[in-house]
Amino acid sequence: EAGVAQSPRYKIIEKRQSVAFWCNPISGHATLYWYQQILGQGPKLLIQFQNNGVVDDSQLPKDRFSAERLKGVDSTLKIQPAKLEDSAVYLCASRSGPNTGELFFGEGSRLTVL
Amino acid sequence: GNSVTQMEGPVTLSEEAFLTINCTYTATGYPSLFWYVQYPGEGLQLLLKATKADDKGSNKGFEATYRKETTSFHLEKGSVQVSDSAVYFCALVHGSSNTGKLIFGQGTTLQVKP
Numbered sequence: 001e002a003g004v005a006q007s008p009r010y011k012i013i014e015k016r017q018s019v020a021f022w023c024n025p026i027s028g029h030a031t032l033y034w035y036q037q038i039l040g041q042g043p044k045l046l047i048q049f050q051n052n053g054v055v056d057d058s059q060l061p062k063d064r065f066s067a068e069r070l071k072g073v074d075s076t077l078k079i080q081p082a083k084l085e086d087s088a089v090y091l092c093a094s095r096s097g098p099n100t101g102e103l104f105f106g107e108g109s110r111l112t113v114l
Numbered sequence: 115g116n117s118v119t120q121m122e123g124p125v126t127l128s129e130e131a132f133l134t135i136n137c138t139y140t141a142t143g144y145p146s147l148f149w150y151v152q153y154p155g156e157g158l159q160l161l162l163k164a165t166k167a168d169d170k171g172s173n174k175g176f177e178a179t180y181r182k183e184t185t186s187f188h189l190e191k192g193s194v195q196v197s198d199s200a201v202y203f204c205a206l207v208h209g210s211s212n213t214g215k216l217i218f219g220q221g222t223t224l225q226v227k228p
Contacts (some may be wrong), residue, residue, distance in 0.1 A: 056215065093158075104159075106157050
């Protein structure tokens, strides 16, 4: 079974530029998450989707971050314009069925903002 | 609010040493508790979990017991190996079956030397 796929693995941009990250969850997983992991900290939830609907985006900085999952499968997270403090690893995770707390994570996309 | 606190790292041990990584939590009611592990170059993966007080989660020689009286979920292993070198995250889920967020501690880096 293929795992959660993310791309790109690494991205370096200047501040005020834009960037987009892509995630393809495990086939059949209805719930998809984007987490932000700043160096030295634990992952922090940005947004949770159930199929193509948003369940929780309370911690998403909506003035610069956006995310979509139009067909309920893959998802894109966009940052525009980027700030220095957005430098982090962006993790995508998915799960199926009830929330037992077991999420399946991708390897992450590391963003450096200069 | 709900939160998880882990001991500061890095933790450096010799092979076959005993490991303890402390984790305490703050939450109302009865959260489920988890340990996730992130090996170098890989995504986070679930190591073990416990869903109610006095439960013991175990996997790959690691154990953790849900202690409600001390709000703790310390990770232990009797004899570590070099291959256990990784970042370990304590986490909790609290809330309804679909919307409960997985909240992580800051992570503890373990380095095992031969």
